[in-house]
Amino acid sequence: MDETEEKIIKLTQNGIPLTPSPFRDIASSLGLTEEDVVTRIEAMQDKGIIRRFGASIGHRDIGIIANAMCIWNVPDGQVEDVGSTMASFEEVTHCYERPRCPGWEYNLFTMVHSYTREDCEEVAARISQATGIMDYRLLFSEREFKKTGIRL
Structure with missing residues (x-):
């Protein structure tokens, strides 16, 4: 550089x-x-010096204060199809597969941001209905500690 x-x-x-x-x-x-x-x-x-160049919206600054990590127990053979369906929801900003761990059966994670907890719950219910995955939980953010990228 x-x-x-x-x-x-x-x-x-x-x-x-x-x-x-x-x-x-x-x-x-x-x-x-x-x-x-x-x-x-x-x-x-x-050259890989910059990995990506994108926009980041300060969602809390515009009133989007309900943030839910939706954790899903998806049968292993369905992860690709279910993950694609979940990711297609406009309210889903992140969708990740993660390995299961002992005592932790959840393997698919979606992040939903909204104005209220009830809105997040409604989105998760719609995703559940669309995918047929009924085993899920919502983990709500309580506070944000840091939101910055790497700096020179």
Whole structure:
């Protein structure tokens, strides 16, 4: 990684400017063109320096305060199909298969965010109905300790 790439990372790691032309603004501060900045970001992704470049919404800041990890006991032979169905729900932001552990029969995990606990419960009930998986629990977040990525 060269010095310019490091500067680009430092300028973007806490979020890009909320302006109509954020990459042009970054480029201007570095004496580059907007195309140079975008090309360098893409090259850093290709080299694996940047794993992904995406948006993150501060869901608590906009009132989405009910967060439920839905844990599901899915028969092993059905995980692919059931997981695809669960992931297709727009309310599901994450869907993961995890190994079962002794005393822990749950192997599929979905994360649901909403405005109320009741909304999360309703989403889980709809997912259960759509998949036929009745053995599930909801684990609600009580508080958020940290939400940041790696920083230079």
